[in-house]
Amino acid sequence: MKLQSQSMLYLSVTILAIVTIWAALFYWSVNRAIKRSLDEGLENYKRLIIEKANADSTFLENGYFDESFFTIQQLKESPIKNIPDAYIDTMLLMQDRNDVTLELEPVRMLITTFYINGKYYELKVANSIVEKEDLIRTILLNTIGLYIILISGIIFINNIILKRLWNPFYNLLNQLKDYKFGTTKDYPLIKTKTQEFIDLQKATNILLKDNKRIFEQQKLFIGNASHELQTPLTIAINKLELLLETKNLDEHQVEDIAEVYQIIERMIRLNKSLLLLSKIENKQFENNEKISMNEIINHSIHALEDFASFKKLSFTVKESSNLIVEFNPNLAEIVISNLLRNAIFHNIENGHIEVSIEGQSIIICNSGINSALEKEKLFTQFYKFNSKGSGLGLSIVMAILNIYNLEIKYQFKDQQHCFQISF
Amino acid sequence: MKILVIEDEQQLLSSIKISLEKEGYLVETAEEYYSALEKISIYEYDCILLDIMLPNGSGLNILKEMKAQKKNDNIIIISAKDSLDDKIQGLELGADDYLAKPFHLAELNARIKAVLRRKNHGGHEEISFSNITLDFSKRVFKVAGQSIPLNRKEFEILYYFLVNKNRLITKTALAEHVWGDNTDQADNLDFVYYQIKNLRKKLQESNAAIEIESIYGVGYKLTEK
DSSP states (O other): OOHHHHHHHHHHHHHHHHHHHHHHHHHHHHHHHHHHHHHHHHHHHHHHHHHHHHHOGGGGGOOSSOTTSEEEEEOSSOOOTTOOOEEEEEEEEEOOTTOSSOEEEEEEEEEEEEEETTEEEEEEEEEEOOOHHHHHHHHHHHHHHHHHHHHHHHHHIIIIIIHHHHHHHHHHHHHHHHOOTTTOOSOOOOOOOOHHHHHHHHHHHHHHHHHHHHHHHHHHHHHHHHHHHHHHHHHHHHHHHHHHTOTTOOHHHHHHHHHHHHHHHHHHHHHHHHHHHHHHHTTOOOOOEEEEHHHHHHHHHHHTHHHHHHTTOEEEEEESSOOEEEEOHHHHHHHHHHHHHHHHHTOOTTOEEEEEEETTEEEEEEOOSSSOOOHHHHTSTTOOSSSSSOSOHHHHHHHHHHHTTOOEEEEEETTEEEEEEEO | OEEEEEOSOHHHHHHHHHHHHHTTOEEEEEOSHHHHHHHHHHOOOSEEEEESEETTEEHHHHHHHHHHTTOOOEEEEEESOOOHHHHHHHHHTTOSEEEESSOOHHHHHHHHHHHHHHHHHTTOOEEEETTEEEETTTTEEEETTEEOOOOHHHHHHHHHHHHTTTSEEEHHHHHHHHHGGGGGGOSOOHHHHHHHHHHHHHHHHTTOSEEEEEETTTEEEEEEO
C-alpha cells in the first residue's frame, strides 16, 4: 500500500471516529440547551398562569390542554410540601401542520402545584419540542457534510502538499533504485530542507560508501591475487615441462607428472578467467566503437571451426538483420566466443548449433542434454555442468553485459538450449 | 647466440635458463634493476628477456635507458601484467614482443626464434631440418626440394614443432599456440591428436625424414628419423 493511501486510510478512520463522537456530544448539548430554554419559558408561563388564576378564579376551570396549552386540576388532598417543580418529556395528542388527525407529539411539560383560596391545584404546562428524529436527522446530515468537507480537504493536502513534502524522498528512492556498484559514479543527491530526509540521505550515502569501499577492495583483491598467482603458476608449469623432458622416466611417472600438469593448466585457466573478470569489472575496456555483430559472429564461428568439426557439429547462421552496436570490440568478441564455445562444448556428438541475428537480438541455440538447465544456478559463478570448464564463462559474459546494461536470457525449447541477448 | 634473462624470481629464472641452454644459447641472468642496467650497458645480446616488475626499478625504465643509449638488442617483455596498456607502452619503447605469464617454455622458444630470425634474415625466413624446409615468408613446405601442400593449421603446427625440435611440446602448449584462447575451455584436447594424425600422414607420404613422436598422452616431440 502506498504511503499516501495509507495515511488517507488512517486519517479517514480517525476523523470518522472523531466526527461521530462530536456529533453525539453535539446532539446531547443541543438537546440540553433547547430543554433549558423551554423550561425557562414554561416557568415564565407558569407564573403568568398562577398570577392570572389569583386574579380571576374562572381561570381555574381550564380544561384539558385546549387552546391555551395548559391544564389545572384541583387536588383532593394536600400534596407533600415542597415538592419541587417537575419537568418531564412526554407525549400529547396534537395536530401538526402536516398531520391529518391528532397525533402524539413530543412535548416538554412542567408539573407544579399551587395553593389558592385554601385549595390545592396541580398545573401542567406544556410546550411542543422539536422531534428527536428531526434533530438527529439534521445533525447527522450536517455531520456527514462536515465529514465530506474534511476528507476532501485531506485528499487535497495529501495530493498536493504531502506529495510536495515527500518529493525529495521519492527522488532519493529512485536514485537508489538506479544505483549500481561500480557503474554509478555519483552518490544519490537530493535538495531538501527536511531534516529527516537530510539524515536519510546521509545514512544511505554512508552505507553506499562503505559498501562501495568493500566492493572495490574485493575487486582489487581478486585482481591482485590473480596477478600474484601468475608467476608461481609459470614456475610450476615450466618446471613440470622440464621434468617431463628428463630422460629415463617410466610411463607411470610421466602419467603422474602429466596429471599434475593438467591440474596446473586448469588453475591457469581459472586464474586467467578471474583476471579477465576483474579487468572487466574494473572497466579496463573503455573504448567503444561501432561494430557489426554479424562480422564478430562469423569471425568467431570461423575461429572455432576445428572444435566444432571435431565433434561433428553443424552450424546454421540466420542473419535477418545487420546488427550494428556501440561496443568495445574485444568485449564483443569475448561475449560471442564464450557463448559459442559453451554451445560447442556442452553439445552432443553430431549436434547442431543455430545462431540467429534478428532485429536487435542475437539468439544462440544448441542441442545438448535433454532437459532444461537450472536458471537460477546457470548465471551464478562457478556453476558447472561438468567439471572441465572453469564455470566462469557465463559470469564473464554477464559481467560484460552488465557494463552495457544488457541482459541475457536462457530458454529451453524444442530440445534446444537457447541464449538470447537483446541490444 | 647470447641471451640475457632479467627476472627477479630465481626459480623461474633457472627454468628459463635450463630451457634456453638446451637450445644451445649462452644465457646470462640479472635479478634486479641495477645489475640488469650494468650488463646491458657493457655487453651486447642477441635477445633480452625482460620482466617489467623488478626490485629497485621498472623494466620499462630499462627500455627507456636502452633507447637513450641507442642499443638495439632484441627485447621480449615477460610480464605478469597482461594489460594492453603495458603491452603498448612496452612495444612503443622498443620491445619486439610481449609474452604474458604464465607461458609454456615451448612458446618462449618460438617467440625468441621469431625475434632472432627477423633480425638476422630480414624478410627471407625459412627453417631447414633434415630433408625438409619450411619457408614462412612464402608459406611453402618442401621435402627434399618437393613442395607439399599444407593447410594453415598444419603449417602452424609444423612451424611450432620446428622451432622446438627435439623438445617436448605439451598438447596444451600446442593448442594454445595454434588455436589461441579458444582452447581455454576445451573439454578435451583430442582434436589436437586429430590434426597431428593428418600431419603425420602427409609427412609419411612425402617421405620426410622427420617424425612426430607421442609422449605418453602428454604431448609430442619432433625428431629426425
